[in-house]
Amino acid sequence: MVRIILNRVYAVRDHWSLSASGTFHEGVHLVNGDVGSGKSTLALMMAGLLPLPGGSIEKEEITSSMLSLQFPELHVTGLSVAEECTSWGVTPDEILAAIGLSGKKDISPLSLSRGELKRLHLACVLAKDYDLLLLDEPFSSLDCEEKVKLCARIGQKSQGITIIFTHEQEILPRVTRIWEIVDNTLVDCGTPPDAFQHWRHVPPVIGKLTALGSRPDNISLDDLREASCRIQG
């Protein structure tokens, strides 16, 4: 069984610090937190791209991992959109048709809008299966429709550990476990729906539904709709 264990991991920078402990099992995990709380730093440390100032990270049975950075342009290594797809080891025609960018195969990826580039990048990343998939702010630069599609795509994942680092509060996928960075510490809120009572920055809509006596089962739009329908009157 794949899992990743954080043993008293900590990072310090100027007037900021982060400490994290916990075990991530197979499934989709949400790591929520304010902007600047340390989500990206934690993602980089979990990907093994930043040295750990303290603590350790154990990866069990994880043979392949991938980190998607928040800004998709930083991943660009191809001089054309097609070349960029190839650099991810995916077939350009197939991917580009799926995201509606077939006509832009020969242009520079940097000529795409931020939203288009994000779609292209996520399509390439999600085209393959990884034991550990770390998505740093995957919803940024996407419109509502694309966010919903991304949630559906993440929901289709049936194996491995997927960790979503985001401050998004509205459109989210169904998740296995919720984590939150509060006061410079990673806190395990638990599994939904019980996690909602420990989640300090619980999305307002979930808070309102719970207050009205109709707590959603999970955090996806379908769960929220279902909870809304349960409200009497």
Place this chain on the structure above:
Amino acid sequence: MQDPRMRIFAAAFLSIAAFISLQGADAAFLWWLVFTPRLQIAKRIRLVFSLIFMIAFFSLVLELFGGGGLSYFSRMTVIVLIGMWIFSDQKPGEFLSTSVWLFGDRVGFDLGMVAEMGIQSLSSVAADLDRIRMAEKIKGLQWEVRNLVPAGLVLVHGALIRAEDIAELLAVRGYRSGGTLCPEFFVNPIDRVAGLCVLGVVISALIPVSEFFILYR
């Protein structure tokens, strides 16, 4: 040095002294050893080692094919060290204050603001470069020459986007040219001693030591 005006003038004179003669370079290096936090500079700006390595390479080529490589290496290394010191000691707003002090609220403000933006974009470019290297590692690519072209494109693209964003923000806020600023500078006694020593370095660069001793005899 707390006063950015003194720091800029010190850096300018020390660089000139180091460039014009080997004695000047030696004296400037001595000044750098005494008055700057040497280790902190090296820690904060890792680029210093790469630059010195590059200078060493060109110096070796010069020494082998035309001579004077050692002198070139000494002088250029000191200039790089002085440059690194002024860059690492710089705090946000200092170029703006110095420029306004020198050239006034209109031209000085504009020049200072451009310098501040330039310095800011340097740190953004350095942060981007770090992330690009990570992204290449994620894709399993080696950091090699042929990957420099797309990396360079991403860096230039990012810098242009940021410049455009800043220009739009300034325009939205009604900026046209110039501004009001009352710069304040603080000088401590050690800075005054360091400033006087800069004069000594410049004099040592201008008057060759051998001639001084001949005159003395």
